[in-house]
Amino acid sequence: MPGLLRGIARTAVVAGTATAVSNRVSRRQAGRWAREDEQQMPSAPPPAAGGDDVIAQLKDLGDLKAQGVLSEAEFEAQKRRILG
Structure with missing residues (x-):
């Protein structure tokens, strides 16, 4: 045992x-x-020349941030790049 x-x-x-x-x-x-x-991680699309395109890009960028694809720092960097 x-x-x-x-x-x-x-x-x-x-x-x-x-x-x-x-x-x-x-x-x-x-x-x-x-x-x-x-x-x-994918980067945001390149900026376009038109005003409507800038708004659309910012909305897309915000959606990526809301989905968690972009961090706060990445979001701010891409936003600055789009706004020039």
């Missing part, structure tokens, strides 16, 4: 360790993918 309990305990320790390692690897990989996605 002690041999059986020792075997069960060892299996539990190995399974727990494997689960912890697997979870850690998954979190690290998800973080790496998130950083790669942030680096590949």
Whole structure:
């Protein structure tokens, strides 16, 4: 009976360790993918010459910010670029 309990305990320790390692690897990989996605973020469209186009671009830029595609700093930089 002690041999059986020792075997069960060892299996539990190995399974727990494997689960912890697997979870850690998954979190690290998800973080790496998130950083790669942030680096590949699309920029706003280039500015056009007309006044209506500027307003449309600013609205599109605001939509991208509201969707979380652009950060506050990126939004401000693109807005300054559009407004000249």
